Amino acid sequence: MTVLLKEPKETVDEIAGFSQETVRQASAAKDEPTWMLDFRLRAWQTFESLAWPKPTDESWRRTRLTGFKLENYTPFAVPNGTVERNDLEPDLLNALDEMESSANLIFRDGGLLYGEEIEDQHEDGVIFSDLQTAVQQYPDLVQKYFMTKAVTPDANKFAALHAAMWDTGSFVFVPRNTKVELPLHAILSQGDRVGGYHHTLLVAEEGAEVTLVDDLMGAENAFQATVVELILKDNAKVRYMNLQDFKHTAWNFLTGRAVLGKDTDLRWIQVSWGSRLTKAFLDLDLQGEGGHGELLGLYFPTRRQHIDHETLQLHRAANCFSDLLFNGALKNRARSVYMGIIKVLPGAQKTDAFQRNGNLILDRSARADSIPGLEIEADDVRCTHAATAAQVEDEYVFYLMARGLTRPQAERMIVQGFLQGVLDRVPVEGVMRKLEKVISRKISR
Amino acid sequence: MSTLEIQNLHVSVGDTEILKGVDLTLHSGEIHAMMGPNGSGKSTLSYVVAGHPHYEITQGDILVDGESILDMEADERARSGIFLAFQYPVSIPGVSVANFLRTAVSNVRGYTSKEADSNANGVIGSNLMPMREFRRELNTKMKEFNVDSSFARRYLNEGFSGGEKKRTEVLQMAMLEPKFAILDESDSGLDIDALQVVSDGINKLATEDRGFLLITHYQRILNFVKPDFVSIFYGGRIVKTGGPEVALTLEERGYTWVEEELVSGVVPA
Numbered sequence: 001m002t003v004l005l006k007e008p009k010e011t012v013d014e015i016a017g018f019s020q021e022t023v024r025q026a027s028a029a030k031d032e033p034t035w036m037l038d039f040r041l042r043a044w045q046t047f048e049s050l051a052w053p054k055p056t057d058e059s060w061r062r063t064r065l066t067g068f069k070l071e072n073y074t075p076f077a078v079p080n081g082t083v084e085r086n087d088l089e090p091d092l093l094n095a096l097d098e099m100e101s102s103a104n105l106i107f108r109d110g111g112l113l114y115g116e117e118i119e120d121q122h123e124d125g126v127i128f129s130d131l132q133t134a135v136q137q138y139p140d141l142v143q144k145y146f147m148t149k150a151v152t153p154d155a156n157k158f159a160a161l162h163a164a165m166w167d168t169g170s171f172v173f174v175p176r177n178t179k180v181e182l183p184l185h186a187i188l189s190q191g192d193r194v195g196g197y198h199h200t201l202l203v204a205e206e207g208a209e210v211t212l213v214d215d216l217m218g219a220e221n222a223f224q225a226t227v228v229e230l231i232l233k234d235n236a237k238v239r240y241m242n243l244q245d246f247k248h249t250a251w252n253f254l255t256g257r258a259v260l261g262k263d264t265d266l267r268w269i270q271v272s273w274g275s276r277l278t279k280a281f282l283d284l285d286l287q288g289e290g291g292h293g294e295l296l297g298l299y300f301p302t303r304r305q306h307i308d309h310e311t312l313q314l315h316r317a318a319n320c321f322s323d324l325l326f327n328g329a330l331k332n333r334a335r336s337v338y339m340g341i342i343k344v345l346p347g348a349q350k351t352d353a354f355q356r357n358g359n360l361i362l363d364r365s366a367r368a369d370s371i372p373g374l375e376i377e378a379d380d381v382r383c384t385h386a387a388t389a390a391q392v393e394d395e396y397v398f399y400l401m402a403r404g405l406t407r408p409q410a411e412r413m414i415v416q417g418f419l420q421g422v423l424d425r426v427p428v429e430g431v432m433r434k435l436e437k438v439i440s441r442k443i444s445r
Numbered sequence: 446m447s448t449l450e451i452q453n454l455h456v457s458v459g460d461t462e463i464l465k466g467v468d469l470t471l472h473s474g475e476i477h478a479m480m481g482p483n484g485s486g487k488s489t490l491s492y493v494v495a496g497h498p499h500y501e502i503t504q505g506d507i508l509v510d511g512e513s514i515l516d517m518e519a520d521e522r523a524r525s526g527i528f529l530a531f532q533y534p535v536s537i538p539g540v541s542v543a544n545f546l547r548t549a550v551s552n553v554r555g556y557t558s559k560e561a562d563s564n565a566n567g568v569i570g571s572n573l574m575p576m577r578e579f580r581r582e583l584n585t586k587m588k589e590f591n592v593d594s595s596f597a598r599r600y601l602n603e604g605f606s607g608g609e610k611k612r613t614e615v616l617q618m619a620m621l622e623p624k625f626a627i628l629d630e631s632d633s634g635l636d637i638d639a640l641q642v643v644s645d646g647i648n649k650l651a652t653e654d655r656g657f658l659l660i661t662h663y664q665r666i667l668n669f670v671k672p673d674f675v676s677i678f679y680g681g682r683i684v685k686t687g688g689p690e691v692a693l694t695l696e697e698r699g700y701t702w703v704e705e706e707l708v709s710g711v712v713p714a
Contacts, residue, residue, distance in 0.1 A: 394499070399535045400545070402495045403617065404523035404552040413548070417539025417600070 020044050022075050023164050035143055036135055043153040043163030050157045062337045062369050063279050063308040068251050073195035073223040079111020095215055099430030101185040103128050107168035109191040124178045131169030131199055145203050150229035150257040158225040158253040162197045169199030174208035183211040183428055190219035200228040204236035211239040219250035228256035232264040239267050239427045246274035254280040262288030269426055272299040272307050273438050283312040286320040296422045297326035300442050301334030308337040315348040324355045327422050329415045330366035339371040346377045355385040360418045362392050412443040447473045447510050449625045454505035456493050463489045465681035471656040478659045478667055481678030482700050487660045491629040495529035496522045524553050526624030530614040530631050536602040543597040546620055547579050553621050586619045590646045608639030615646035627658045632666035644669030664696040679703050
């Protein structure tokens with residue numbers, strides 16, 4: 001399915017470092033068309049023109065990058081080519097077995113490791129492909145949608161770097177009125193000590209329906225700048241899950257945006273379990289009337305993890321509904337930041353928007369900051385926001401223990417109960433069970 | 446036949462002594478009613494027996510069949526057969542009655558005996574009671590104890606009325622089958638119908654192999670549940686123990702009688 005060019009090791013050493021030349025070589029190694037090289041070079045200029053995040057920037061006030069050095073991470077890893085299913089490591093096989101899917105893609109170190117074609121839907125024109133391959137095979141589609149409609153390179157410093165350096169990624173294209181029954185499943189298993197730039201580009205045409213699950217893992221002592229783009233044409237219905245479970249030594253930056261056309265229906269579930277530090281920018285851009293967008297988040301930082309979500313619910317069109325719910329539990333010395341804005345532009349009358357962030361603190365040394373916000377320029381709207389923070393009540397734990405539950409079981413049950421509001425809305429059963437397992441693993445350690 | 450013994454129990458919170466030498470012996474098959482005014486320390490006694498960590502035991506002991514349980518955590522005590530029906534059961538959002546009870550029952554009956562080891566690895570719930578078996582038993586007991594079957598799916602005590610909470614406590618007791626049940630004001634705040642249902646539940650569960658400590662403020666519940674012994678609790682200790690007639694005297698003469706005749710020492714306690 002994919003032709004991967006393996007670069008000799010010495011070439012990589014030569015180009016270690018970040019420069020325009022790195023970008024050129026990365027592109028050449030993939031034998032990319034000129035338009036993609038030009039795109040990368042423009043993005044590199046954008047990257048250079050944007051200032052490095054400063055503690056005085058509103059987005060970075062509560063999330064400091066102390067200790068992060070971009071140059072510590074080899075700019076891109078060398079793919080090793082694909083393997084057969086039987087040759088996958090147990091972890092990856094497990095991840096495949098955990099949920100029933102239409103097709104799977106697995107990425108590792110800058111390339112595709114394993115890929116499956118969609119059997120049934122292929123005739124209908126559904127594309128679920130490695131993005132590098134898609135650049136070659138579907139250049140018109142990729143050029144039209146890649147970082148042009150949803151996330152643009154100037155979104156932030158890391159999005160610009162991503163645009164210049166992107167390596168792995170999935171391209172999902174579902175044509176008009178086509179429904180993909182089972183979820184599509186993309187797994188990124190990032191190697192150690194490298195920089196990674198994983199991309200998700202999903203386009204659902206008019207009336208199309210699809211569920212995509214992104215599973216992100218690995219990345220010991222590594223750096224990842226991910227971009228997620230979901231483009232929903234009129235009447236499209238998309239369920240998207242981003243399950244980030246990187247090693248606790250990874251630096252993770254995510255820029256995601258969904259663009260919703262008329263009468264669309266989107267549910268985005270963002271799960272941020274892993275990484276040493278995560279800064280995620282997540283936007284819902286409601287461009288057509290009658291759009292329905294849900295953005296649901298779960299996080300459970302433990303030890304010294306730092307998880308920061310910054311969200312935007314942008315209502316440009318009238319009669320749209322958006323519902324945001326981010327629930328997190330915090331253990332040990334963990335820290336979370338939630339910052340969100342509902343922005344209603346002048347024409348967006350009859351907007352119905354919610355924004356809620358709840359935090360459950362398991363240890364006194366954990367800290368959760370919550371900064372909800374509204375910017376409303378229309379006069380006939382209903383917008384509400386709420387932020388809560390609660391300690392795990394000793395009385396809850398005692399009650400459950402008096403019924404024979406061990407302390408870890410009691411805590412797990414209370415945390416799971418707290419997160420249930422989001423878990424209940426996970427549309428894939430296998431994924432829900434997987435999330436419950438991670439919760440109990442995090443409680444117990 | 447089991448025995449729960451409370452011996453010369455002194456308990457403090459901070460500098461305040463709340464229990465000042467409580468002695469009580471409860472055998473299987475007995476119903477022991479403990480009556481006393483608000484603030485006398487009845488609830489503290491029930492919490493201390495169940496293993497609440499916030500109380501300091503300065504003197505005395507609590508024994509089950511001759512073995513001290515003071516070093517046990519609340520969950521170990523539950524597994525050794527002690528059950529506390531709470532006066533104010535907490536509501537836990539997102540946790541369904543069935544999910545919670547299945548874990549509780551599995552632990553108490555020993556389905557999860559291997560779990561203590563696996564907790565460290567985070568594999569909780571690998572030894573749960575089989576779902577079908579659990580559902581069958583839960584459904585049967587919900588019918589028997591007048592709890593609507595919809596409660597299985599509802600979140601624990603969330604949005605329950607006072608009566609529904611108390612009935613759910615009785616249902617939990619029926620599922621956990623304790624050796625000793627301490628009922629902390631299970632009658633408080635109930636109308637007469639709810640009181641009838643809760644009392645029926647207690648009577649069904651009052652078998653030869655189970656002892657009850659029925660803590661109450663009012664004599665009312667004793668019209669439905671017949672105690673073998675009645676104690677009067679006052680000022681952090683038991684001031685009188687006798688048969689059911691003690692409750693009737695208390696009903697007639699009120700706590701002033703206790704204060705004047707029992708506590709001030711006119712009648713030796």
